[in-house]
Amino acid sequence: MVILEINTEKNWRxxxxxxxxxxxxxxxxxxxxxxxxxxxxxLYQKATSKNIPIIAIRSNIQLFLFLVxxxxxxxxxxxxxxxxxxxxxxxxxxxxAKVVFSRRHYKVPTSFFSKWKYNAADYITTISHYIKNxxxxxxxxxxxxxxxDASILIQPNAMRIQNxxxxxxxxxxxxxxxxxxxxxxxxxxxxxxxxxKLYNKRTDFIFMHFGSGSLLDQVKQLIVEKxxxxxxxxxxxxxxxxxxxxxxxxxxxxxxxxxxxxSVIDAFLNKVPVVSTDAGGLNELVTDRxxxxxxxxATDLFEQIQSCLSNSNEQLIANAxxxxxxxxxxxxxxxxxxxxxxxxxxxxxxxxxxxx
Numbered sequence: 001m002v003i004l005e006i007n008t009e010k011n012w013r014x015x016x017x018x019x020x021x022x023x024x025x026x027x028x029x030x031x032x033x034x035x036x037x038x039x040x041x042x043l044y045q046k047a048t049s050k051n052i053p054i055i056a057i058r059s060n061i062q063l064f065l066f067l068v069x070x071x072x073x074x075x076x077x078x079x080x081x082x083x084x085x086x087x088x089x090x091x092x093x094x095x096x097a098k099v100v101f102s103r104r105h106y107k108v109p110t111s112f113f114s115k116w117k118y119n120a121a122d123y124i125t126t127i128s129h130y131i132k133n134x135x136x137x138x139x140x141x142x143x144x145x146x147x148x149d150a151s152i153l154i155q156p157n158a159m160r161i162q163n164x165x166x167x168x169x170x171x172x173x174x175x176x177x178x179x180x181x182x183x184x185x186x187x188x189x190x191x192x193x194x195x196x197k198l199y200n201k202r203t204d205f206i207f208m209h210f211g212s213g214s215l216l217d218q219v220k221q222l223i224v225e226k227x228x229x230x231x232x233x234x235x236x237x238x239x240x241x242x243x244x245x246x247x248x249x250x251x252x253x254x255x256x257x258x259x260x261x262x263s264v265i266d267a268f269l270n271k272v273p274v275v276s277t278d279a280g281g282l283n284e285l286v287t288d289r290x291x292x293x294x295x296x297x298a299t300d301l302f303e304q305i306q307s308c309l310s311n312s313n314e315q316l317i318a319n320a321x322x323x324x325x326x327x328x329x330x331x332x333x334x335x336x337x338x339x340x341x342x343x344x345x346x347x348x349x350x351x352x353x354x355x356x
Contacts, residue, residue: 001341002032002073004097006088007080008057012042014149014262015104019043019080021150023052025334034074036063036084063087071095076341078102079121082114089120098122098344101142104149106131106259106280108138118142122344125337127260128281145340149262150333151324153269154242161247168233174205174249174309179241179263182213184256187277191254192219193298196226198305205231205309208248212237245270250308253286255279256295264290265328268320273313275304289320 003026007019019035020043026033036055037043047054057063064087071077072095079085079101088099101121109115118124118140125147126132132144161169168175176195180186188209195207209232216234223232238244241263245251251267253276260281267274274290276282277297286292291304326332 001075001338001345002034003076003078003341004034004036004055004071004074005078005080006036006063006084007043008036008038008060008063008084009043009081010038010041012046015080016041016043017262018102018104018149020046020050020052021152021330022078022080022334022337023047024050025150025330026338027052029334029338031338036066060084060087064091067091068094071097075345076100078337078341080104082109082117085117085121089117092120098341100125100341100344102147103127103131103135104259106134106257108134109140110138115139123340125340128284130281130284131259147333147336147340148328149260149265150330151265151269151328152330153325154240154266156246156270157240157243158246160243165244165247168206168208169247171206175208175247176205176250176252176305177208177210177248178252178254179210179266180253180255181211182209182215182219184215185258186211186213187254187256187296188215188219189222190296190298190301191252192222192226192228192232194252194254194301194305195232196228197298197302199228199231201306202309203231205249207232207252208235209233210235210238210241210244242266245272248272250275250305252301252305253277253282254301255282258282261285265324268324271317271321273308273317274320275301275308277301288316289323290316 005023023033023035034053035047036057039056068091074097077097077099079088085101099121100123102125104127109118119142121142124142124144127149182188251272251274258280276286277295278292279295291308293300293304
């Protein structure tokens with residue numbers, strides 16, 4: 001098959017990581033893959049270093065024109081972002097290529113045009129059943145399959161931990177951590193309240209919050225008001241965060257809503273026990289693999305963290321690691337994409353037309 005992978009984001013986040021893994025995986029399976037991405041984006045730079053053929057795009061108009069005049073070259077056009085889906089849907093009448101859209105965020109289309117372009121796709125994949133169900137409830141009629149995001153273990157960086165986080169590593173206290181933007185959907189206020197409740201019960205831990213966002217100043221003020229400065233530490237936006245998970249004793253997610261939870265999967269891979277809310281796809285991900293608390297419930301979150309700290313968690317850790325390394329392995333996920341693409345590109349043969 002000849003496949004065009006498209007991602008028009010400039011920054012490097014989970015979706016861009018998955019785009020690159022998909023392109024690499026399909027190439028390894030013997031397919032011809034081109035990657036359309038923004039010139040000099042983080043994805044452009046990483047794909048260039050891996051010698052993946054690139055179609056450099058400066059705007060959606062340029063992408064639309066490319067698809068109109070050269071889309072016929074491809075069997076599959078795979079869009080990884082809603083913005084990338086727009087030119088794919090508009091250019092669809094000009095080529096026979098099948099358009100597949102991968103949806104990773106829990107938010108659903110609301111405008112007429114957004115729903116139109118979702119329904120213009122030949123197929124949609126989502127990274128959780130939660131997202132799939134939301135799209136169906138919104139009125140999206142395009143066939144939808146759940147294909148999880150792929151996981152890949154990044155080896156711990158002991159030297160970096162020693163150089164950058166020596167104080168924390170040598171504190172002789174349990175290290176609890178989260179990797180979450182300081183935004184409303186991640187619910188940092190409930191998280192702080194849960195940590196306050198935990199601190200009122202025990203003082204043998206510290207909490208590291210990796211991430212930044214619009215609520216940073218408000219959350220910092222809350223930490224001061226609750227006198228948690230000696231236990232709750234803001235670590236800022238941190239590159240290559242996957243290298244640091246071996247530092248953590250417990251990983252915590254307090255989200256109000258979540259499509260699936262890539263940072264939780266990183267914890268699974270590093271055999272770090274997880275405590276999470278049941279928000280969105282997190283419930284699907286963490287149940288039987290970690291501790292699950294009700295979203296926006298600080299008392300429940302505190303109690304689940306307390307339980308995690310009080311138990312060995314061996315079985316939960318084993319369940320989580322097995323899930324991440326088998327069902328979420330890059331090989332497994334890219335094979336699912338290849339099988340979907342193959343089904344879409346094969347002509348339907350009526351039984352009476354088959355040769356005996």
